[in-house]
Amino acid sequence: MSRSAELAALIRDRAGEEAPEYALILGSGLGHLSEKVEGTAIPYSDLPGFPHAGVSGHVPQLVIGELEGRRVAVFGGRSHYYESGRADAMRLPLEVLAALGCTRLILTNAAGSLRPDIPPGGLMLLNDHIAFAGTNPLIGEATDARFVPMTEAHDATMREGLLAAAKAEGVALPQGVYCWFSGPSFETPAEIRAARVLGADAVGMSTVPEIILARFLGLRAAAISVVTNMGAGLSDESISHDHTKAMAPIGAAKLEKLLRRFLREGE
Numbered sequence: 224m225s226r227s228a229e230l231a232a233l234i235r236d237r238a239g240e241e242a243p244e245y246a247l248i249l250g251s252g253l254g255h256l257s258e259k260v261e262g263t264a265i266p267y268s269d270l271p272g273f274p275h276a277g278v279s280g281h282v283p284q285l286v287i288g289e290l291e292g293r294r295v296a297v298f299g300g301r302s303h304y305y306e307s308g309r310a311d312a313m314r315l316p317l318e319v320l321a322a323l324g325c326t327r328l329i330l331t332n333a334a335g336s337l338r339p340d341i342p343p344g345g346l347m348l349l350n351d352h353i354a355f356a357g358t359n360p361l362i363g364e365a366t367d368a369r370f371v372p373m374t375e376a377h378d379a380t381m382r383e384g385l386l387a388a389a390k391a392e393g394v395a396l397p398q399g400v401y402c403w404f405s406g407p408s409f410e411t412p413a414e415i416r417a418a419r420v421l422g423a424d425a426v427g428m429s430t431v432p433e434i435i436l437a438r439f440l441g442l443r444a445a446a447i448s449v450v451t452n453m454g455a456g457l458s459d460e461s462i463s464h465d466h467t468k469a470m471a472p473i474g475a476a477k478l479e480k481l482l483r484r485f486l487r488e489g490e
């Protein structure tokens with residue numbers, strides 16, 4: 224049995240057979256939604272190969288259960304490329320999701336905004352991305368399946384549902400392009416200006432490898448950024464991980480309303 228099949232069996236044993244309809248991966252400062260799911264919480268430390276070292280502001284557990292009447296799998300935290308130098312750090316958890324029969328994934332992240340009309344505390348729905356970190360989670364994959372088309376990486380139907388949920392909740396949800404920087408250092412002001420010229424609307428250190436892996440595994444995916452700051456040099460505020468964690472809950476409250484509505488009314 225493959226490692227992902229073994230882990231899927233372990234998860235089914237504890238949480239039941241039913242496949243999750245949606246999976247959520249929660250970003251920095253956003254992990255607490257995982258604690259609101261009615262169901263079975265499995266610490267990553269019980270799931271060999273899952274990212275249990277983690278980054279502060281993440282909640283290292285997988286919760287399988289019910290949110291707004293939907294069967295969900297919620298990841299309270301993720302691994303980032305910058306933790307290990309491995310862009311495929313989230314491959315095993317995503318393979319496990321696919322093995323559980325889940326087909327839809329919503330990713331969330333904390334991000335810096337490049338657009339004055341998307342201020343800190345605001346949300347942005349990704350309609351495309353730029354893999355500026357210069358690597359790819361599928362490097363080393365030996366099959367032809369590695370040649371994944373990315374033309375429609377951010378699922379149009381899921382985005383429609385998220386936009387409708389945002390409208391219904393009165394939450395502003397502009398769409399934009401997310402540019403993936405490796406981190407862990409934040410960008411320089413020159414890098415932020417460069418990202419703007421390249422067509423980015425927000426910058427961050429995650430999500431893009433998971434979108435690529437999700438498409439590789441046949442999962443439909445959409446992603447939302449919670450803006451915690453303006454990109455370096457665009458405002459006088461200082462940029463730090465503490466600031467990210469302090470600001471994330473403001474956007475997280477809107478994100479939770481929106482996700483709950485989406486789950487209630489989504490496709």
Ligand code: HPA
Nearest residue numbers: 333334335426427428467
């Ligand atoms: N840059 C990269 N990642 C981030 C930022 C940022 O400004 N804010 C939160 N995560």
